[in-house]
């Protein structure tokens with residue numbers, strides 16, 4: 001009996017000791033590392049330098065006895081503690097924006113074939129009869145130039161061709177260039193306003209219907225700004241679509257721009273507000289706000305867009321409200337444009353997907369419709385396929401030079 005009791009007592013003591021060890025070792029793990037300044041008498045005084053201790057990382061593993069230099073003995077290589085590798089996302093350096101339209105001019109080849117080559121061929125006919133002028137009109141209408149601008153162009157051309165007498169291809173090209181430039185407009189300020197004189201950051205909001213290319217354009221624009229040496233914060237105010245914020249953030253990460261996002265299905269206005277707040281705190285140059293694509297028929301959603309604008313304007317007025325329009329949608333795009341213009345004051349137009357259409361004339365029509373200039377054009381899905389809109393380079397790309 002006594003031996004049984006003794007065995008039980010021993011077992012309890014052993015178990016208790018083991019338990020204490022386990023708990024103790026757990027506790028040890030969670031203990032904070034020793035303060036860096038504490039003198040470590042167990043560490044060997046290998047090559048002591050003034051101030052070395054302060055630089056030694058707290059969690060540096062203690063060296064074993066084999067690694068200690070013995071006085072007079074041969075030098076033993078001391079293994080450096082591994083430096084922790086933090087995987088930083090690779091930051092791209094976007095292409096400069098100057099001359100982008102010229103570089104991407106071949107992307108306008110479909111419009112070039114219809115507008116440029118088509119018109120020049122018609123104008124080169126020996127007899128410019130009424131029928132030919134009608135064909136010229138049809139060509140312009142098909143390219144979405146719009147009825148009124150088409151008539152203006154044809155009238156101008158008719159006058160000038162009459163005066164000209166003989167027509168060399170060079171003269172015709174020159175005439176067409178001048179008349180097209182008149183329609184597109186060369187005296188408008190097309191800079192994207194991101195540098196208010198009195199404060200930072202500049203605030204840009206990007207709006208437009210579903211799938212026109214808002215998020216892509218916001219991402220590309222961030223690259224344009226970074227290429228020009230500016231710092232950017234992105235605001236993912238499209239909270240309706242789960243993947244929208246990820247999509248934007250991916251664009252941002254590529255150029256080192258931070259993305260402010262909110263909870264899924266959260267309030268877009270509050271995300272936009274927070275983004276500007278964050279931009280202020282981080283001291284960045286520009287905050288770009290991507291919004292949800294929404295159908296203009298859903299009045300509730302349009303109201304919300306108005307609210308996003310109002311809430312952001314508690315910080316400061318918006319410097320730029322860019323309407324993104326898909327150039328391939330033609331007249332439908334113009335209807336959308338009108339609705340958006342009523343809700344938020346559009347200050348600039350971005351025409352996307354001009355690479356996939358022969359309807360380059362939409363540039364003229366949409367400016368007429370809204371009285372707002374086209375400031376940027378999308379010429380492809382590539383990261384640097386967004387170009388500042390330059391009328392001369394655009395018209396030259398259309399008619400070839």
Ligand SMILES: Nc1nc2c(ncn2[C@@H]2O[C@H](COP(=O)(O)OP(=O)(O)OP(=O)(O)O)[C@@H](O)[C@H]2O)c(=O)[nH]1
Pocket residue numbers: 208209210211212213214215216217238241244292293294351352353354355356377378379380381385
């Ligand atoms: N070819 C071409 N494709 C473009 C251009 N701009 C955008 N896209 C494509 O259009 C598609 C839609 O672009 P998004 O940026 O997601 O459009 P969104 O307006 O943000 O769409 P929602 O968020 O759904 O409203 C993507 O596949 C883009 O790659 C362009 O200039 N040319």
Ligand SMILES: [Mg+2]
Pocket residue numbers: 214215216238244291292293
């Ligand atoms: Mg989007």
